[in-house]
Amino acid sequence: MRKIFKKGEKIYIIPTQYGLMYGLGIFVSLTGGAIYNNNLAFVLCFFLVALFLIGMVQTHANIKALSIEKMTLFLSPSDSEGRGMIWLKSSNPEGHNQLRVQCKDNEDVIDTVVDRIHKNSLHPHFFTFKTGDWGLKSVKKIKVSGRYPFGFFYTWRTFDFPVDYAIYPKPEGEQTLQAVDDRGSGEGHRVQLGGHDFSEHKKYIQGDSQKHIDWKAYARGRPLLTKKFDDGHRETLWIDYAQAQGDHRQKMHQLSRWVHQCEAGTVVYGLRLPGQGAPLGSGENHKLYCLQLLAQARGRI
Template sequence: MTVRLELSRYGMVLIPVLLAMLLAAINYDNNLVYSILFLLIGVLVVSALYTYRNLSSLEVKPGNIWPVFAGGTLRYTLQVVNRGNHPVHSVTFRRQDSDATFRALCPYLAPGASQTVELIESVDRRGRFCIHVMEIATLYPMGLIRARFEVPLEWDYVVYPRLWGDRPWPDIEPDVRTQDDGHYRGGESFYGLRNYRPGESQRHIDWKAVARGRPLMVKEFASGGTGRLWFDWVQLSDLDTESRLSQLAVWVVQGDRAGGPYGLKLPTQVFQPAIGPGHLQQCLTALALHHANGGGRS
């Protein structure tokens, strides 16, 4: 870790003032001006030493990063440890390889203590990205000198497609469909919704959705997870690529919440019906990376 020192904008204002005082002291041979000049130079030097000391004992490691959908807010944490025998004050953290202007602040860290610092930034595009470098900086104690160092992270993360779309689920396989007499097979567990077919019993119509202005939808039930549901790329042929991915992402999230097995079919990948967090992550990651132009910025 190499701590770099540079003048802050306040320090850059002070330098011309010091030069003007030096010229005045030389021109008028004024000892009082010399005294004030050397005092200010001493303050600048001492400020640089304390500013350097404020960062020299810090250790920064990557923490956690949370899943995020396009249009949402990326949240990730850093673990900060003070290895020195003196407290650390007013340290800022900023992702250097991003256009994001958000800075996290650690106002105080006692000797030997550790702290979790959370950073946030908005994300607009799906795909795989990387946090390359984190900049840690401070102006403590006087704001005249800025000390900073960089932490290489190379921290990959995936932004899932934007959650957008309100189309009903595709038809579920026969083992979970409601029968024409209004009874359902295999148990009492709610599985999902599908379009109402003319002539079917109205016993399981979702009347609350109808009251909200939605089309007629039929509640479906399953037992023991025997029903299977496919979310297929070709089922949304009337939509453009990003709209398809957004609608499929909505379906995948809804399918996971319903608790039954669901599968995903993309032009280049097929995920067999399954359940669980791992399956959800696989499906959403495949949607995020489908023909995505990966990059290092978000």
């Protein structure tokens, strides 16, 4: 293993299995040239040697002069696909190619390939990743690696770049949300979520009811949209931890589902968790706030 230090920057580089195979090719051509007095075999051997060196320098250079400016991991559901964004800055006059970005600090598998970063530029890269269990999480180190341009060498460096993020419980559960009197009487009555008259479209978000997706609009080429219904008056609903049934995990998944259902409907909703909660509200930000609370609830309840 070769370790190159440059002013505190540690870049590691080792030959890959193909690099070793290529090394074997160098040996074969050198031996062939010597045995058969074949000068063209020598030429090929020296060509391969020089290419090997170029490969080493360029693979190393491909990962140098690179910094991570920012990484955001968006609020995402557990056990499904999460989304994130990383901003990579190149101070490299050649740019970078085929960089692999990995974080392995927890069960969430962040592993993405950045095809190309242009020279001296700030490159935003959107990626998805597989999420694990829900809760508040963080990554401490980001590993950037590459094999460009020949695949003879594998080089990597690790950035200490702490990023906090939240994974909320995946919306699951078939329980029906019962309305609780806002004045606190404790008398409950069933409320049909959603209304009867079309009110507006909103962008489809995972967890929205499929019944409310506007398929006709989708067939016309528009993105996936969820229809919002309004029957003329806005009802208020409290999503209460106490209402959900089952064990703690089942309850949290159910609450997540109710948040999505409420947001898909036209109701104004609030969230009540033991020791904390969200006031009544609606809209995308309100939904994200509620989901964030659910993610934070891990270990607290």
